[in-house]
Amino acid sequence: MPAAAYAGKECVCQFKRGICDQTCVKDMLQTPFYIACLKLKGRRCLVIGGGAMGLEKTEGLLACDGDVTVIAPDAGPELEELAREGSIRWEQREYAGPEDLEGIFMVIACTDDTDVNIRIYDDAERRAMLVNIVDVPPLCNFILPALVRMGPLAIAISTAGASPALAKRMKREIGELFGTEYETLAIMLNDVRGWAKGTLPTYQDRKAFFESIVNGDPDPIALLRAGDSAGVHALIADAQRAHAPQAA
Ligand SMILES: C[C@@]1(CC(=O)O)c2cc3[nH]c(cc4nc(cc5[nH]c(cc(n2)[C@H]1CCC(=O)O)[C@@](C)(CC(=O)O)[C@@H]5CCC(=O)O)C(CC(=O)O)=C4CCC(=O)O)c(CCC(=O)O)c3CC(=O)O
Numbered sequence: 001m002p003a004a005a006y007a008g009k010e011c012v013c014q015f016k017r018g019i020c021d022q023t024c025v026k027d028m029l030q031t032p033f034y035i036a037c038l039k040l041k042g043r044r045c046l047v048i049g050g051g052a053m054g055l056e057k058t059e060g061l062l063a064c065d066g067d068v069t070v071i072a073p074d075a076g077p078e079l080e081e082l083a084r085e086g087s088i089r090w091e092q093r094e095y096a097g098p099e100d101l102e103g104i105f106m107v108i109a110c111t112d113d114t115d116v117n118i119r120i121y122d123d124a125e126r127r128a129m130l131v132n133i134v135d136v137p138p139l140c141n142f143i144l145p146a147l148v149r150m151g152p153l154a155i156a157i158s159t160a161g162a163s164p165a166l167a168k169r170m171k172r173e174i175g176e177l178f179g180t181e182y183e184t185l186a187i188m189l190n191d192v193r194g195w196a197k198g199t200l201p202t203y204q205d206r207k208a209f210f211e212s213i214v215n216g217d218p219d220p221i222a223l224l225r226a227g228d229s230a231g232v233h234a235l236i237a238d239a240q241r242a243h244a245p246q247a248a
């Protein structure tokens with residue numbers, strides 16, 4: 001939806017100006033968000049704005065191997081350092097227009113200029129590309145969840161913008177609930193995926209195999225909590241024996 005659709009409504013939630021009529025707040029809770037995990041490696045990601053938010057978003061994209069360019073007339077020392085060491089490209093100038101979005105997979109804008117943010121959103125929507133204007137829900141076609149990351153595991157918590165503070169609290173509590181034993185088990189199960197795909201003929205066979213380990217007796221999570229990774233290897237080996245097709 002173009003930003004102009006909101007233009008007459010003057011809502012402080014949308015453009016940080018005018019009188020709030022709560023339109024965007026209602027829109028958010030009526031939006032069913034499609035949750036996905038994006039591969040950023042080798043893809044060009046653009047961050048517009050070089051303040052604290054620009055740095056935070058840049059670091060998040062770099063952590064996922066995004067190929068990051070920052071456009072901003074000025075940037076803080078950390079972003080300058082990332083540019084100097086070659087981790088990002090920094091174009092020291094203002095956002096110019098749609099040409100800046102050519103070949104870009106995703107743009108995250110965090111300038112302190114509302115008119116620029118609106119232009120970026122409209123230009124990006126015209127190209128049907130991913131755009132997030134930090135903290136301005138009606139100028140986002142994707143929003144960022146709070147994240148618990150442990151190796152290959154990622155638990156994302158979204159409140160559809162209802163309460164980022166609550167998402168942060170849940171992140172802390174969920175992080176306490178799921179410790180590193182889940183990460184270790186995920187890696188051990190990944191190690192046996194190749195065997196399962198090469199050996200077990202049907203989806204149902206592979207499903208039964210993996211579920212027999214994950215929900216196994218003894219419980220693999222309890223074993224890992226007790227430091228008994230050999231016990232989990234034994235559980236996996238037993239499952240392999242039990243599920244492998246009998247040799248003719
Ligand atoms: C819609 C969304 C769009 C987007 O930016 O993607 C959005 C919008 C807004 N955020 C606002 C406020 C705050 N945001 C945070 C923090 C985070 N905000 C994040 C995401 C999102 N924020 C998206 C929805 C996510 C969802 O709920 O599903 C997190 C999860 C992820 C991230 O940013 O990477 C990150 C936590 C990361 C972590 O720690 O793990 C804090 C707390 C803090 O700063 O410590 C506060 C103050 C407390 C509060 O308000 O709850 C405001 C009001 C601004 C104002 O009042 O001026 C708006 C706009 C509005 O409400 O209109």
Ligand SMILES: NC(=O)C1=CN([C@@H]2O[C@H](COP(=O)(O)OP(=O)(O)OC[C@H]3O[C@@H](n4cnc5c(N)ncnc54)[C@H](O)[C@@H]3O)[C@@H](O)[C@H]2O)C=CC1
Nearest residue numbers: 049050051052053054072073074094095110111112113116
């Ligand atoms: N700093 C924070 O903790 C939070 C900030 N915000 C909001 O996010 C936005 C950004 O926050 P900060 O990074 O702290 O702001 P900031 O003021 O430190 O940085 C703004 C950046 O935008 C750049 N910029 C301005 N006009 C531009 C243009 N035409 N083209 C390209 N870049 C341009 C500036 O050079 C600067 O690097 C603000 O709207 C702020 O209200 C929201 C939540 C928290």
